[in-house]
Amino acid sequence: MGADTSNKPEFKRSPSHFVDRITADGSEGWPVEAGRYRLIVSRACPWANRAMIARRLLGLESAISLAVADPIQDERSWRFTLDPDGRDPVLGIRFLAEAYYARDPEYTGGISVPAIVDIPSGKLVTNDYLHIPANFATEWRSLHREGAPDLYPEPLRDEIDEISEVIFRDVNNGVYVCGFARTQQTYERAFTALFTRLDALSERLSRQRYLVGDSITVADIALFVTLVRFDAVYHGHFKCNRNKLTEMPVLWAYARDLFQTPGIGDTVDFDHIKRHYYVVHRDINPSGIVPLGPDLSGWLTPHGREELGGRPFGDGTPPGPPPEAERIPAQW
Known part of the structure; x- marks a missing residue:
């Protein structure tokens, strides 16, 4: 979720700031690679739910791991208080914001899910919520399960x-x-x-x-x-x-x-x-x-x-x- 809910007459959804794509050929600097990335979600968030459904239908569970944030945020962003010691067990971070700042220490925008994080560097790759499902359906095809449907024919x-x-x-x-x-x-x-x-x-x-x-x-x-x-x-x-x-x-x-x-x-x-x-x-x-x-x-x-x-x-x-x-x- 990424939204500006401040006291303004019109609701404005914050655009995705990090729109890199993970591609089969690595042309944008992020190649598809099993086990390299972690999908960060909140089960509350409809935008994250899209990514979760695409991942399940395509059988990508073993290719991209899943981190589930606490549904209750605080001022420091989505937090991993559902995990032991309040840290994501793979990334070792307490708040999703840490992956955003690892990518851009000067970033001042919203911290939204879904987010895909590069595990080796701990950096956010993308929070492009609208396009992650189609990207899973096309660029990640080599890692789909046998019998995976074509979600974006x-x-x-x-x-x-x-x-x-x-x-x-x-x-x-x-x-x-x-x-x-x-x-x-x-x-x-x-x-x-x-x-x-x-x-x-x-x-x-x-x-x-x-x-x-x-x-x-x-x-x-x-x-x-x-x-x-x-x-x-x-x-x-x-x-x-x-x-x-x-x-x-x-x-x-x-x-x-x-x-x-x-x-x-x-x-x-x-x-x-x-x-x-x-x-x-x-x-x-x-x-x-x-x-x-x-x-x-x-x-x-x-x-x-x-x-x-x-x-x-x-x-x-x-x-x-x-x-x-x-x-x-x-x-x-």
């Missing part, structure tokens, strides 16, 4: 990019514009754009199982990470309350379909999600009280989307279970 990239752009603008970012709006006009404009876009996506998904083509792509991952947080956080906390997700039948079924797909729902930690948003955003929720609801058990109910056809993994196969250290405790 070349013939469909223009369409994937087009729909991903409007999802980012109106949905992924739109919920934040609603939540952090300082004027009624700003809020109402973002609210209207959000639900207009969700209605259009619902219409599209009433006719096809996935957003583009007949299998899961990075576009579906982009939409899912907002939908899965919608009722737990965005509906109440960010005032995105025209409807709950559970009251939008097509999108609710679509989201359940993806949640029940191996490699997607097993990356979602509702406890981390709720604690982060409700505790950290004291300007929105001064009490820091985390609501007990909503009932989340409906995520495992039948969705019926198989009737639309499509194959979740295309010509590929499902990923195996997550590594033991990455499994999320039962949530209901």
Whole structure:
């Protein structure tokens, strides 16, 4: 997450400052190499969740290790208080900021996840949250598991990019514009754009199982990470309350379909999600009280989307279970 939530009328998402790519040929100075890099995430963050899902579906767990930050930040940035002694066991750092400053000691911007860190040097490589999933799908192909799906198929990239752009603008970012709006006009404009876009996506998904083509792509991952947080956080906390997700039948079924797909729902930690948003955003929720609801058990109910056809993994196969250290405790 990277955002400016200061007292301004308009919410502005901070752009990624470090946009280096890790490439198969090493042309940008960072070659794909198994075991060299560490993916830093918060399970609360939708942008980090995108990277986690792509990593799981493609079977990159052994190629790029995972560090999970505490969902509760402090003024020093994302912290590794979930690990023994409060240090990441691989990088040896207490705060993600340390990797940012190792890369650029003069850096004064936000400290965001997902972040990929070069283990030998301890330096941040990239925090380019929008493009990490597609980069995993293309540049890391030599390290994909056998049977990995094609999440960014070349013939469909223009369409994937087009729909991903409007999802980012109106949905992924739109919920934040609603939540952090300082004027009624700003809020109402973002609210209207959000639900207009969700209605259009619902219409599209009433006719096809996935957003583009007949299998899961990075576009579906982009939409899912907002939908899965919608009722737990965005509906109440960010005032995105025209409807709950559970009251939008097509999108609710679509989201359940993806949640029940191996490699997607097993990356979602509702406890981390709720604690982060409700505790950290004291300007929105001064009490820091985390609501007990909503009932989340409906995520495992039948969705019926198989009737639309499509194959979740295309010509590929499902990923195996997550590594033991990455499994999320039962949530209901």
